[in-house]
Amino acid sequence: MNGSAHSAPTVLDIKLKRGPAGLGFNIVGGVDQQYVMNDTGIYVAKIKENGAAAQDGRLQEGDKILAINGRKLENLSHSAAVELFRSAGEDVQLSVQQRSSLPQNGPASSRSDGESSPALGTWTLFTVFTLAVAAAGFFIYKRIQLRHRGPC
Structure with missing residues (x-):
């Protein structure tokens, strides 16, 4: 033996009651935007403060949601x-595999259980980059304009 212990992942059944702000957590993942390399599963990205999931206390960021109301979330x-x-x-039964130390592949931010925007992370990065380039261009333009200004 090499001294390392491998145990089966812990699976929890968690029942949540939907509140005014939904279930109180954000999800990431799916076949079209893998969050964990070589895994198309759905993962908890963020627990919202004072939401149903936070009040229950068992669901954690990084947990993999295996099923919702008995419907498996494979290949979605x-x-x-x-x-x-x-x-x-209103009453939602989740089957959840507790988080492990799998390498993550996705964005740090995510959409909530009631929102969807597959390209949000990429779009945001693109927007920030575009704004930075535009600001730099404007700064250079103003500097050139000041250099070529004649006497007043």
Whole structure:
């Protein structure tokens, strides 16, 4: 033996009651936007403060959601998973695999269980880059304009 212990992942069944702000957590993942390399699963990205998940206390960031109301979340797109959460009703039963130290592949920010935007992380990075380039261009333009200004 090499001294390392490998144990089976812990699976929890968690029942949440939908509140005014939904279930109180954001999800990432799906076949169209893998969050963990070589895994198309749906993961908890963020627990919202004072939401149903935070009040329950068992669901944690990084947990993999295996099923919702008995419906497995295998091979779904992100938007299909979001739709399952939206239509799950008031009392929601989750089957959850507790987080492990798998390498993450996705964005740090994510959409909530009631929102969907597959390209949000990429779009945001692109927008920030575009604004930075535009600001730099404007600064250079003003500097050139000041250098070529004649006497007043």
